[in-house]
Amino acid sequence: MPELPEVEVTRRSFAKAIEAASIRSIRLGKPLRWPIGCEPDQLVGRRVASVGRRGKYLLLELDQGWLLLHLGMSGSLRFSRHLPAAGAHDHFDLVTTRGTLRLNDPRRFGAVVYVPTLASPLAEKLLGKLGVEPLSDQFEPEVFYQGLRRRSAAIKQVLLAGDLVVGVGNIYASESLFLAGIRPTTLADRLSRRRVQRLHGAIGQVLTRAIEQGGSTLRDFSSADGTNGHFQLEAMVYGRAGLPCHACGTPIRLIRQGQRSSFYCPVCQKT
DNA sequence: AGAAAATCCTGGTGGC
DNA sequence: TGCCACCAGGATTTTC
Numbered sequence: 661m662p663e664l665p666e667v668e669v670t671r672r673s674f675a676k677a678i679e680a681a682s683i684r685s686i687r688l689g690k691p692l693r694w695p696i697g698c699e700p701d702q703l704v705g706r707r708v709a710s711v712g713r714r715g716k717y718l719l720l721e722l723d724q725g726w727l728l729l730h731l732g733m734s735g736s737l738r739f740s741r742h743l744p745a746a747g748a749h750d751h752f753d754l755v756t757t758r759g760t761l762r763l764n765d766p767r768r769f770g771a772v773v774y775v776p777t778l779a780s781p782l783a784e785k786l787l788g789k790l791g792v793e794p795l796s797d798q799f800e801p802e803v804f805y806q807g808l809r810r811r812s813a814a815i816k817q818v819l820l821a822g823d824l825v826v827g828v829g830n831i832y833a834s835e836s837l838f839l840a841g842i843r844p845t846t847l848a849d850r851l852s853r854r855r856v857q858r859l860h861g862a863i864g865q866v867l868t869r870a871i872e873q874g875g876s877t878l879r880d881f882s883s884a885d886g887t888n889g890h891f892q893l894e895a896m897v898y899g900r901a902g903l904p905c906h907a908c909g910t911p912i913r914l915i916r917q918g919q920r921s922s923f924y925c926p927v928c929q930k931t
Numbered sequence: 932a933g934a935a936a937a938t939c940c941t942g943g944t945g946g947c
Numbered sequence: 948t949g950c951c952a953c954c955a956g957g958a959t960t961t962t963c
Binding site: 810879 | 932933937939940942
């Protein structure tokens with residue numbers, strides 16, 4: 661479930677609480693997407709300096725090295741002093757002096773990877789090709805437009821690819837395109853500068869609002885302190901196939917693009 | 932290079 | 948109740 665807003669909400673929900681904690685032990689469950697890349701005991705005694713985010717990755721900065729966490733499709737974190745015994749889908753526990761950070765991930769598309777520095781080959785492989793952060797000044801309309809001009813695929817798929825701009829997954833791609841009045845099937849290189857400017861604004865607006873709402877809790881997402889998100893309640897098109905458009909009443913359409921569902925209003929998003 | 936398809940894994944749901 | 952097909956928020960890898 662986790663797109664940029666869910667990852668950012670998760671980050672904020674435990675960053676302060678874990679800061680300066682010292683690692684006591686690590687427990688690994690079933691294998692995740694990649695091996696952790698170090699001997700777990702090697703991390704005992706290190707301190708957590710900060711918790712950052714790049715795209716959908718959480719970056720736990722240790723006093724020596726980094727832990728990169730990805731929630732994949734079904735992952736969520738909890739941070740607490742008192743957690744129950746690990747369940748079937750709890751695949752990583754970082755036990756610290758301030759509490760335990762636990763990754764629960766039924767589908768195990770998530771990952772926890774140790775890298776000595778962010779310049780290491782593995783870190784570079786995972787983070788190096790990511791696009792700009794959509795909520796930073798780096799996300800600039802003209803640069804976005806020039807990037808889209810070089811892509812012939814459907815705009816929805818270019819957004820999901822994450823190499824131009826990160827963090828926009830299936831939910832927020834559909835929502836941003838609705839807000840910008842652009843059909844998900846429109847080819848990226850056919851969008852005018854003016855429409856790309858609208859899309860640029862829409863992406864920022866949708867992601868900012870979603871973070872304010874604590875993200876989207878569709879099935880079981882919650883932040884590390886256990887709170888649920890509410891953005892799904894104000895989605896304009898996502899998950900609303902056949903229901904009347906909130907703006908014009910026309911039934912929302914559901915189509916498939918690259919094995920993923922896209923939702924749009926055929927009237928509000930004409931082209 | 933870029934685009935499209937296949938792939939990893941599990942749980943939930945709806946149809947029969 | 949059981950069985951099966953299909954669906955799900957990601958993104959890498961393979962193939963074209």
